[in-house]
Amino acid sequence: MQITLIDIGKRFNRQWIFKGIDTTFEDSKSYALVGNNGSGKSTLLQLIYNYQTISKGQIKYEFEQQVLDENDLIHKIAFAAPYLELIEEFTLNEMLDFHFGFLPKQSGISVHEMIMDAGLAGNEHKQIRYFSSGMKQRLKLILALFSYTPLLLLDEPCSNLDEQGIAWYRNIIQKQLGKRTIIIASNQLFEYDFCEAVLNITYFKPLPNL
Numbered sequence: 170m171q172i173t174l175i176d177i178g179k180r181f182n183r184q185w186i187f188k189g190i191d192t193t194f195e196d197s198k199s200y201a202l203v204g205n206n207g208s209g210k211s212t213l214l215q216l217i218y219n220y221q222t223i224s225k226g227q228i229k230y231e232f233e234q235q236v237l238d239e240n241d242l243i244h245k246i247a248f249a250a251p252y253l254e255l256i257e258e259f260t261l262n263e264m265l266d267f268h269f270g271f272l273p274k275q276s277g278i279s280v281h282e283m284i285m286d287a288g289l290a291g292n293e294h295k296q297i298r299y300f301s302s303g304m305k306q307r308l309k310l311i312l313a314l315f316s317y318t319p320l321l322l323l324d325e326p327c328s329n330l331d332e333q334g335i336a337w338y339r340n341i342i343q344k345q346l347g348k349r350t351i352i353i354a355s356n357q358l359f360e361y362d363f364c365e366a367v368l369n370i371t372y373f374k375p376l377p378n379l
Contacts, residue, residue, distance in 0.1 A: 170196055170230060170231065170232045170237075170245060170319040170320045170349075170350045171193065171194065171195055171196045171230075171231045171232075171350070172193070172194040172217060172228060172229070172230055172231075172320070172350065172352075173192075173193045173194075173228070173229040173231075174190050174191060174192050174193070174194075174217075174226065174228055175191060175226050175227045175228070175229065176189055176190070176191055176225060176226040176227070177189075177190040177191075177213070177216065177223060177225065177226035177227075177228065178190070178223070178224050178225030178226055179209060179212055179213070179216060179221070179223065179224045179225075180224045180225075185224075185374075185375045186207075186208075186209040186212055186374075187208070187209045187212075187213065187370055187373040187374055187375075188225065188373060188374075188375045189373055189375075190213070190226070190370075190373050192368060194350055194352060195350070196231075196232075196319075196350055197347055197348060197349060197350055198347075198350060198351075198365050198366070199346055199350075199351040199352075199353070199361075199363065199364040199365050199366075200350075200351065200352045200353070200364055200365065200366050200367070200368060201352075201353050201354075201355060201360075201361035201364040201366070201367045201368070202214060202352065202353065202354040202355075202367075202368050202370055203354075203355065203356055203361075203367055203368070203369050203370070204356070204369050204370035204371040205371050206356075208370040208371045208374060209370050209373075209374075210324075210354035210355070210356075210370050211250070211324050211325075211354055213354070213370060214248075214250075214322050214324050214352065214354045216228065217322060217352065218246055218248045218322050219239060219242055219246075220248070230242060230245075232245060232319055244272060244273070244318070245318055245319055245320055246318055246320045246321075246322060247272065247312070247313040247314075247316035247318040247320070247321050247322070248313060248322045248323075248324075249309040249310050249312065249313035249314075249322075249323050249324070249326060250309070250323070250324035250325065251306060251309075251324070251325055251328040251329065252324075253309060255297050255305060255308065255309065256297065257296065257297045257298035258296060258297075258298070259296065259297055260293065260294050260295060260296055260297070261284065261289060261292050261293050261294070261295060261297065261300075261308065262280075262293045262294065264297060264308065264312075265280050265283070265284075265311070265312075266280075268312045268316075269316075272316040272317070272318060273316065273317040273318075274315060274316065274317060275315050275316070275317045276317070278315060283311050283315055284311075286337065286341075287307045287308075287310070287311055287334075287337060288307065288333060288334070288337065289304060289307060289308065289311075292304070301329075302329040303329045303330055303331060303334060305329070306326075306327075306328055306329045306330055306334070307330070307334055307337070310323075310326060310338060310341075314341050314342065314345065318349065319349050319350060320349065320350045320352075321345070321349050321350070321351045321352070322352050322353075322354075323342075323351070323352070323353045323354070323355075323360075324353075324354045324355075325354065325355055325357070325360070326338055326342075326353065326355070326360055327357060327359070327360050335359065338360075339359070339363075342363070343363055346363060351364070
């Protein structure tokens with residue numbers, strides 16, 4: 170999927186978080202959004218996901234030479250972030266069954282293999298409310314990484330992960346490079362050092378009163 174940002178700006182009340190972003194994320198390439206704390210990395214990722222409304226500008230989505238509208242996006246984007254909520258009353262198996270009933274699963278790997286590879290074996294029938302923060306983050310990454318979508322958005326993907334979890338993430342994400350458009354918001358180099366291009370959001374912070 171190709172995403173074109175045209176003069177994008179976002180403000181809260183009267184304060185602009187960023188303004189005047191013009192860039193294109195090309196199909197099947199990987200990108201990192203970086204910047205100082207509070208520069209708007211997560212906010213921009215949420216705008217691309219259509220999770221927040223744009224204050225200024227336009228985002229254009231193209232897939233297989235067709236322009237998509239908002240209704241087309243729902244099955245085209247997978248998103249993972251530490252702040253996204255899981256259905257904590259569900260067990261691990263129930264959450265995976267529910268999610269992959271909504272978004273298609275990538276071929277070549279079974280749900281059992283996903284659970285094993287992510288180090289969550291033995292928790293299939295445990296309610297998610299009893300998972301640690303690291304286990305919840307691994308589950309969020311499973312849901313995003315293994316969804317068959319042309320666009321993958323990740324916000325601080327290694328939050329709450331231990332060294333084993335980070336190694337698992339890096340192994341899985343590198344296998345997907347070149348197969349889908351990937352955009353990662355992070356200030357941790359190990360989360361995005363494989364990306365082909367970096368966009369520093371700090372450069373789009375307007376001066377006061379502008």
